[in-house]
Amino acid sequence: MAIETIFSTNNLPAPQRYDGWCELTAKTHVPTLFTSEYASDFRARLGMADLGSVQITALTHPPLTTHRPSRLIRRSDPEMYVLGMIRRGNARFSQADRNFVAAEGDLLLYDTSQPFVGETHAQDSTCSEVTVHVPKALLPLPPDPAANGIMPALLPGTAGIGGLLKGVLQHLITDTSPLRPADTVRIGGVVVDLLTSLVAHELEADTHLPPETREATLGMQIHAFIERHLSDPLLSPSTIAEAHHVSIRYAQRIFQRQGRTISGWIRERRLDHCRRDLADPAHASQPVHAIAARWGLPHPQHFSRAFKRAYGIAPQDYRHMTLHG
Numbered sequence: 567m568a569i570e571t572i573f574s575t576n577n578l579p580a581p582q583r584y585d586g587w588c589e590l591t592a593k594t595h596v597p598t599l600f601t602s603e604y605a606s607d608f609r610a611r612l613g614m615a616d617l618g619s620v621q622i623t624a625l626t627h628p629p630l631t632t633h634r635p636s637r638l639i640r641r642s643d644p645e646m647y648v649l650g651m652i653r654r655g656n657a658r659f660s661q662a663d664r665n666f667v668a669a670e671g672d673l674l675l676y677d678t679s680q681p682f683v684g685e686t687h688a689q690d691s692t693c694s695e696v697t698v699h700v701p702k703a704l705l706p707l708p709p710d711p712a713a714n715g716i717m718p719a720l721l722p723g724t725a726g727i728g729g730l731l732k733g734v735l736q737h738l739i740t741d742t743s744p745l746r747p748a749d750t751v752r753i754g755g756v757v758v759d760l761l762t763s764l765v766a767h768e769l770e771a772d773t774h775l776p777p778e779t780r781e782a783t784l785g786m787q788i789h790a791f792i793e794r795h796l797s798d799p800l801l802s803p804s805t806i807a808e809a810h811h812v813s814i815r816y817a818q819r820i821f822q823r824q825g826r827t828i829s830g831w832i833r834e835r836r837l838d839h840c841r842r843d844l845a846d847p848a849h850a851s852q853p854v855h856a857i858a859a860r861w862g863l864p865h866p867q868h869f870s871r872a873f874k875r876a877y878g879i880a881p882q883d884y885r886h887m888t889l890h891g
Contacts, residue, residue, distance in 0.1 A: 569613040569614065569622065569624050569738060569739045570613055570614065570615065571611055571612070571613040572613065572614050573586075573587075573590050573611060573612045574610070574611040574612075575587055575608055575609055575610045575611070576609060576611075580606070580607045581606075583607065583608040583609065583610070584600075584602065584604075584605040584606075584608035587600075587608055587610050587612075587627065588600050590612065591612070591625075594612065594614060594621075594623060595623070595648075595697065595699070596638075596642065596643070596644060596646070597634070597638045597641065597642050598632045598633060598634045598638065599632070599633040599634070599635065599638070600630055600631065600632060600633075601630065601631045601633075602628060602629065602630035602631070603629070604628035604629065604630070604691065608627070608628060609627075609628065610625070610626060610627035610628065611625075611626050611627075612624070612625050612626075613625075613739070615738065615750065616750065617750045617751065617753050617754030617757065618750065618751035618754035618755065619700075619701055619704060619754060619758075620698060620699065620700055620704075620754035620757055620758060621698070621699040622696065622697070622698050622699075622735070622738060622739075622757070623696065623697045623699070624694075624695075624696050624739045625693075625694065625695055625696075625697070626654075626692060626693070626694045627686075627692075627693055627694075628691050628692065628693065629655070629685075629686050629687050629688060629691060629693055630685075630686055630693075631683070631684070631685045631686075632682075632683070632684040632685075632686075633682075633684075634678070634681055634682050634683075635681050636681050639678075639679060639680075639681065643678055643679050644678060644699075644701075645678065645679060645701065645702045646678045646699045646700060646701060646702065647675060647676070647677060647678070647699075647700045647702060647705050647707075647717075648675070648676055648677075648678060648697055648698065648699055648700075649673060649674070649675050649697065649698040649700070649721075649761060650668070650673070650674040650675075650695050650696070650697050650698075651671075651672075651673050651674075651695060651696040651698075651723065651735055652668050652669060652670050652671065652672050652674070652694075652695050653670065653694040653695055653696060654670060654688055654692060654693055654694035654695075655670070655686055655687055655688030655689075655692070655693040655694065656668060656669045656670065656686070656687055656688070657674070657684055657685065657686045657687070657693075657695070658684065658685040658687075659674055659676065659682065659683070659684045659685075659718060660682060660683045661676050661677070661680050661682035661683075661717070661718045662680055662717070662718065664718055666718065666720045668720060671723050671724060671732065672720060672721075672722075672723055673720070673721040673722070673723040673728055673731070673732065673764075674718065674719070674720055674721070675717060675718060675719045675721060675761075675765070676717060676718040676719075677717050677718070680717075682718070696735050696739060698735070698757060698761070700757075700758060700761065704758050705758065705761065705762060705765070706762070706782075706785050706786050706789045706824065707765070707782060707786070716765075716782065719765070719768065721764055721765070721768055722768075726767070727760060727763050727764040727767055728764050730760055731757070731760040731761060731764055734753070734756060734757060734760065735757075738753070746847075746848075751842060759793060762786055762789065762790055763790055765786060766783055766786035766787050766790065781820060784810065784812070784820065785820045785821075785824070787810065788806055788810060788817060788820065788828075789831075791806060791809060791810070792806065792828075792831065792832055792835060793835065796832070796835055796836050796839060796861050796862050797860060797861060797862050798862055799862045799863070799864050801832060801862060802828075802829070802832075803817060803818060803829060806828060832862075833872060834876070836861045836862050836863055837863075837872060837873055837876050837877075839861045840857055840858055840861050840863065840869070840873065840881065841873075841877065841884065843857045843860075843861075844857060844881055844884055844885040844888065845884070845885070845888035845889065847889060850885075850889060854866070854869075854870075854881050854882055854885065855869070858881070869881070
């Protein structure tokens with residue numbers, strides 16, 4: 567089962583339930599201040615799944631108010647983007663002078679580095695949501711998405727890419743079939759790819775965005791294009807620029823603002839996929855050079871040198887270490 571219940575306040579005496587919940591969620595999410603009229607007997611539960619770099623949490627709890635002020639951000643900030651999916655009830659959310667009301671099925675994206683206030687409500691006093699914590703490095707947005715009008719954002723979860731993402735999250739929290747460690751990493755990658763595509767799609771549809779935000783949208787589209795074409799050994803800055811109808815210089819400038827080059831990012835993503843496959847028992851019978859070629863690195867000696875520079879160990883030795891200890 568992907569989501570495993572790790573905490574239920576029913577296992578605590580009534581006077582300790584609310585404090586226990588506050589303490590746990592400060593560790594599993596980010597430190598926040600809570601208030602709730604149900605604090606005297608707070609019945610809640612929390613389930614969690616680690617999908618590689620992505621963390622998914624399913625929460626059920628009474629209505630409450632969550633506040634993350636600047637002083638808590640200065641004390642602790644994991645630098646995450648958080649996607650919340652409302653499953654039961656509704657939520658009011660405020661961040662960076664933007665206010666939203668999210669209903670059941672809506673997707674809400676926000677930033678742990680900016681103060682926020684959230685309120686959850688439900689007619690039967692039982693609220694439920696799923697949160698996805700994604701490291702900022704995995705979602706290619708500008709350094710200050712709030713200032714660029716990108717975040718927070720209320721994203722559609724009923725159709726299209728949003729519907730696909732919502733379906734994946736619902737499956738994860740309801741499916742009881744076991745997942746291998748390698749499967750969880752792959753699913754985490756799927757969640758990030760869908761979220762990246764959804765944000766890029768929604769930004770592209772907004773005709774009122776400033777030029778810098780449009781550039782950020784193009785950057786996300788290029789990142790998604792690279793992920794889809796990593797297996798093509800001919801993938802290059804020129805083919806990427808041509809596919810997006812921009813000059814090579816303009817495409818390179820987008821990456822330079824992120825402290826990268828296009829060629830360097832392609833190499834980094836290919837090596838990362840190779841590293842994952844080398845550690846995956848499902849690919850144990852495949853030669854190292856075949857795995858490298860599958861990700862667009864057809865020259866074994868070049869691949870071996872690049873892998874060792876990136877990870878400090880030869881690919882064959884890395885495979886043996888991860889599969890056999």
